[in-house]
Amino acid sequence: MTQVFGDGGFGSPSRQRIFRYAVLALVSIFVIRLGWLQIIEGGAYRLKAEAQAIKQIKIEPFRGIMYDRKGRAIVRNSPGFSVAITPYQFTRESCIRLAAILGVPDSLVWAEVRKAAAYNKFNPAKISSGRDVDFAVMSAIEEQRDELIGVDVVIDPKRFYAFDGNATHLLGYTREIDERQLKxxxxxxxxxxITGQTGLEASYENYIRGQKGLQFVAVNNRGQxxxxxxxxxxxxxxxxxFDLYLGLDIDVQVLAEKLMHGKRGGAVAIDPSNGEVIAMVSMPDFDLRLLSGKTSRAYFNSIFRDPEEPMFNRxxxxxxxxxSTWKMLIALGCLQEGLITPTTTLFCGGSYNYGNKSxxxxxxxxxxxxSRAIQASCNVYFAQCGMKLGPNRMKKYATMFGFGEKPGMDFPTSQEAKGSVPDSAYMDRRWGKRGWSPYAPANWGIGQGEVLVTPLQMARYTAAIANGGIVYQPHAVRAMYNKVLRQRNxxxxxxxxxxxxxxxxEAVQKGMYMVVNEPGGTAFSLKIADIAMCGKTGTAQxxxxxxxxxxxxxxxxxxxxIAVCVMIENAGFGSTVAAPIAKQMVELYLKGRWPEELKPKSKIDAIDSTAVDSNRVDTTAKKKQEQPKPRGPFILSAATQR
Structure with missing residues (x-):
C-alpha cells in the first residue's frame, strides 16, 4: 500500500508551524543560556578555568596582650604586612623584580627563598627582607602582580608598647625564628x-603565640x-x-628606669604578700620597639656587641x-641558733682584728x-656574729632564703644566676683544706668575700623579712586569660x-626601721614623713x-x-645612690607621687572592664594571701624550659 504525503498528514501547515516554533524556542533557550554564560558569568568561569590548584595560606594570630597590675594594656599588637613567597613557584625574574621593589640585593632575596625551600618548597614563607613593608611597597607589588610569580603580601601583626619606658629584660623581645629553633x-x-626570644615573651611563648588559621584560595598557573x-x-x-596579667606596675617600672638612666645596675620591687614582681629594671637596656616588626640588622648587632652589654639582665x-645588706641574715642565723639575743651586747672599738688583719x-x-648594730651598720658587731655562726650554719640560713640557687622566676632559667654561698666544703674545694683562713666567716658576716647574690634574690629576701618569714616564689604573671574557654585563671x-x-x-625589722626613721641610721636622711619605711644600706667592696x-x-x-632592692655598680655608698632611687619607687607605689621633673607627659588608660568579659579583669578585689605550701616549680614549668 502506498502512503501519500502532503494530504493533511505530518507536513500539514499547522504541524509545520508548531515545529518551527519549537525549534525557534529551543534555539532561543540555547542562545540565552550561552549569552548568560559568556556575558553574565563569563568572568567567574574564566577564573575557574585559570585556577590550576588550591593554595593553603596560613594566617598569623595576634599574640596575647599583657596587662599591668592596674589593668592597663601595656603590650599590644598593631597591624603589619609582610612579603611571603612560595618557593616552588618563585622565579629568577620574580626575584629581580621583587628585590628592586624592596631595595635589597636580589642575591639576598634568593638566599632567603632557598632557605625556606629547604623546609617546605610548597609552603608560603615570610622573608626577612620583606617584613613589615609599607604602603608604597605593597602598592608596587600589586601593580606588578602578574610578573611576581609566587609572591604574596600577608597580614603579619607586630608588637606595640603602650608606655614610655622599656621593661626590656622582664617583658623580653620577639624576633624571627632562626634555623636552630626551627629544628x-x-x-x-x-x-x-616570629617567636619570643627572652623574658616573658619566651617563657610564655606556648600560651601567648596563639594558633595559626588557614585560608584556602584558588591560584592560577602563575601561583597568583x-x-x-x-x-x-x-x-x-x-x-x-592567651592574655597575661602581670604584677608589674608600669608607673614604678618607668620611674625606676628614668632614675637609673646612665647607670649600670639592677632594681627589683616585689609584693611581700605573694611574690609578684612590681618592677624589674636592668641598666643599660635597649628599646624593644626597634625589635618589633622589621629589625635593623645594624641595630641588633650594635646592642649585641655593645661593651656595656645592654642585653645582660643585671x-x-x-x-x-x-x-651590709647581708647583715640581717647573719643576725637571724645567730638569733635562731641561740648564739645571741636581741639584747646581746658586743663591743666595737672602731675595728675588728683577726689574725694579722684588721x-x-x-x-x-x-x-x-x-637593733643599734643594724641601724649603724656596725661591721665589728657582724664580723663577730659571722665568726659565731660559722660557714656551715651561714650556708644553712642562706639556703632557707633561696641564696645559692636560682629563684625560679617565670622567665627563662638562662636569665637567672644562683650566686654563691660558701661553706667549709666549698672552701676546701676551692682553696684546699689548709688554704683558707678560719677568719673568713668574719668577712662573710659583713657580706664580703665569696658571698655573691643577685638583686632579684635580695628583693625576695627583703620581702620575706617584711612579711614575717615567708619566702614566696618571685613571679611576673599573676593570671592568664584563656580565650578558648573565655575565663581568667x-x-x-x-x-x-x-x-x-x-x-x-621582729628584732631585725626593728633595726631596719631605725636605719631610716631614727637619728644615727645610715639612711635617716631618706625618712619619709607619711610612710614608715624600713631599710638597710650596703656598700660592697x-x-x-x-x-x-x-x-x-x-x-x-x-x-x-612593697619590698625593693636597688644595686648600682661602681657608684659608692648605698645611702647616697641606691637608696634615693628605692625611696622614690616606694613613694610612687604607695602614694602616687612622681618626682616633679620626671612626671610622664601622658598616662596609660586603664582598660574599660565593662567592655570585656567580666572574668578577664579584676583590678579592685584584693588578692587573698594563700597559706604557705611546699616550694616547687610554678605550674607553667613546661613553658619555661625554652
Whole structure:
C-alpha cells in the first residue's frame, strides 16, 4: 500500500508551524543560556578555568596582650604586612623584580627563598627582607602582580608598647625564628615566623603565640590568587594567644628606669604578700620597639656587641657581694641558733682584728645591741656574729632564703644566676683544706668575700623579712586569660615558711626601721614623713673598681606592700645612690607621687572592664594571701624550659 504525503498528514501547515516554533524556542533557550554564560558569568568561569590548584595560606594570630597590675594594656599588637613567597613557584625574574621593589640585593632575596625551600618548597614563607613593608611597597607589588610569580603580601601583626619606658629584660623581645629553633620546635613554626626570644615573651611563648588559621584560595598557573575556595567556608580562623596579667606596675617600672638612666645596675620591687614582681629594671637596656616588626640588622648587632652589654639582665644574672645588706641574715642565723639575743651586747672599738688583719668599722660604736648594730651598720658587731655562726650554719640560713640557687622566676632559667654561698666544703674545694683562713666567716658576716647574690634574690629576701618569714616564689604573671574557654585563671606559685622564730624577725625589722626613721641610721636622711619605711644600706667592696651601692627596703612597716632592692655598680655608698632611687619607687607605689621633673607627659588608660568579659579583669578585689605550701616549680614549668 502506498502512503501519500502532503494530504493533511505530518507536513500539514499547522504541524509545520508548531515545529518551527519549537525549534525557534529551543534555539532561543540555547542562545540565552550561552549569552548568560559568556556575558553574565563569563568572568567567574574564566577564573575557574585559570585556577590550576588550591593554595593553603596560613594566617598569623595576634599574640596575647599583657596587662599591668592596674589593668592597663601595656603590650599590644598593631597591624603589619609582610612579603611571603612560595618557593616552588618563585622565579629568577620574580626575584629581580621583587628585590628592586624592596631595595635589597636580589642575591639576598634568593638566599632567603632557598632557605625556606629547604623546609617546605610548597609552603608560603615570610622573608626577612620583606617584613613589615609599607604602603608604597605593597602598592608596587600589586601593580606588578602578574610578573611576581609566587609572591604574596600577608597580614603579619607586630608588637606595640603602650608606655614610655622599656621593661626590656622582664617583658623580653620577639624576633624571627632562626634555623636552630626551627629544628628544635619542628612543625609548630615555619621559616619567617616570629617567636619570643627572652623574658616573658619566651617563657610564655606556648600560651601567648596563639594558633595559626588557614585560608584556602584558588591560584592560577602563575601561583597568583584568583578566588577564594568554597566561598571561604573551608577556612579556619586563627586563634588569638592567651592574655597575661602581670604584677608589674608600669608607673614604678618607668620611674625606676628614668632614675637609673646612665647607670649600670639592677632594681627589683616585689609584693611581700605573694611574690609578684612590681618592677624589674636592668641598666643599660635597649628599646624593644626597634625589635618589633622589621629589625635593623645594624641595630641588633650594635646592642649585641655593645661593651656595656645592654642585653645582660643585671637584675637577675650577675652575682655581686651584698655588703651590709647581708647583715640581717647573719643576725637571724645567730638569733635562731641561740648564739645571741636581741639584747646581746658586743663591743666595737672602731675595728675588728683577726689574725694579722684588721677590719675597719664606720666608727667606734662602743657596746651595741642588735637593733643599734643594724641601724649603724656596725661591721665589728657582724664580723663577730659571722665568726659565731660559722660557714656551715651561714650556708644553712642562706639556703632557707633561696641564696645559692636560682629563684625560679617565670622567665627563662638562662636569665637567672644562683650566686654563691660558701661553706667549709666549698672552701676546701676551692682553696684546699689548709688554704683558707678560719677568719673568713668574719668577712662573710659583713657580706664580703665569696658571698655573691643577685638583686632579684635580695628583693625576695627583703620581702620575706617584711612579711614575717615567708619566702614566696618571685613571679611576673599573676593570671592568664584563656580565650578558648573565655575565663581568667590565677596561677599558683610556691611558698615556704621559714623555721625562724617570729620574735627574731621582729628584732631585725626593728633595726631596719631605725636605719631610716631614727637619728644615727645610715639612711635617716631618706625618712619619709607619711610612710614608715624600713631599710638597710650596703656598700660592697669591688676588686675591679669603685664600690657597689646597695639598698634594700620595704614599706609600710606595719603592713608591707612593697619590698625593693636597688644595686648600682661602681657608684659608692648605698645611702647616697641606691637608696634615693628605692625611696622614690616606694613613694610612687604607695602614694602616687612622681618626682616633679620626671612626671610622664601622658598616662596609660586603664582598660574599660565593662567592655570585656567580666572574668578577664579584676583590678579592685584584693588578692587573698594563700597559706604557705611546699616550694616547687610554678605550674607553667613546661613553658619555661625554652
Amino acid at each position: 628544635l620546635l619542628g612543625d609548630m613554626y615555619d621559616p619567617g615566623d 590568587r584568583v578566588s577564594s575556595f568554597n566561598e571561604g567556608k573551608s577556612d579556619q580562623p586563627p586563634g588569638e594567644g 637584675a637577675s644574672m650577675p652575682a655581686y657581694p651584698p655588703g 677590719m675597719a668599722c664606720h666608727g667606734a660604736h662602743g657596746s651595741v645591741q642588735l 590565677d596561677i599558683p606559685y610556691g611558698a615556704t615558711e621559714l623555721p625562724i622564730d617570729k620574735k627574731y624577725i 669591688n676588686p675591679q673598681g669603685r664600690d657597689h651601692s646597695w639598698f634594700v627596703c620595704y614599706a609600710p612597716a606595719d603592713d608591707p606592700k
